[in-house]
Amino acid sequence: EPEVTQTPSHQVTQMGQEVILRCVPISNHLYFYWYRQILGQKVEFLVSFYNNEISEKSEIFDDQFSVERPDGSNFTLKIRSTKLEDSAMYFCASNPMAEQFFGPGTRLTVL
Amino acid sequence: AQTVTQSQPEMSVQEAETVTLSCTYDTSENNYYLFWYKQPPSRQMILVIRQEAYKQQNATENRFSVNFQKAAKSFSLKISDSQLGDTAMYFCAFTYNYGQNFVFGPGTRLSVLP
Numbered sequence: 158e159p160e161v162t163q164t165p166s167h168q169v170t171q172m173g174q175e176v177i178l179r180c181v182p183i184s185n186h187l188y189f190y191w192y193r194q195i196l197g198q199k200v201e202f203l204v205s206f207y208n209n210e211i212s213e214k215s216e217i218f219d220d221q222f223s224v225e226r227p228d229g230s231n232f233t234l235k236i237r238s239t240k241l242e243d244s245a246m247y248f249c250a251s252n253p254m255a256e257q258f259f260g261p262g263t264r265l266t267v268l
Numbered sequence: 269a270q271t272v273t274q275s276q277p278e279m280s281v282q283e284a285e286t287v288t289l290s291c292t293y294d295t296s297e298n299n300y301y302l303f304w305y306k307q308p309p310s311r312q313m314i315l316v317i318r319q320e321a322y323k324q325q326n327a328t329e330n331r332f333s334v335n336f337q338k339a340a341k342s343f344s345l346k347i348s349d350s351q352l353g354d355t356a357m358y359f360c361a362f363t364y365n366y367g368q369n370f371v372f373g374p375g376t377r378l379s380v381l382p
Binding site for chain 1: 269301303306310311312313314315320354359363369371372373374375
């Protein structure tokens, strides 16, 4: 069964560094998403992406964040200058309709 | 704005017994979808069950079933014959617009006790 994949599973970085989180959505899906989950808290929407552009973004998704679909399969989230409070699980998701299929997440730790 | 509320931060149930997790939501939309996602300690988000608002019949998926009360904007999850592997965080989620604009509730931590 096709699934969303994410790499790396765990990323450790120093405050102020740039990180790129990678996702490979399910191949025939058209909508892509990034979510964040700070430890012990709920899942928060960051951004949705359709037809090679951002369709919606939340207040969390400020100028430090960007998304890209550099080729036909990858979907990336870049954080330009990481802060301590960016430490969280980051989930990628995709869907054709209705329910979203989530990747296993990337745990980002900012030191 | 759409909101999803889960009033039970934590629950526990004995193995083989039945437990019901509550969820309420607020929306002015008429066509929407509701979901329950399970997040075990591995933190993977796993879809448990979905319900289309236009369907009156409650969704069931093996040991999992929902009680969807559209007028009351309530969407509870019943887990029958609870198993140790059901121990997880459970998130109620809402979406309209064909799967965009997902909104998650704060989650209920369920512990299944041996």
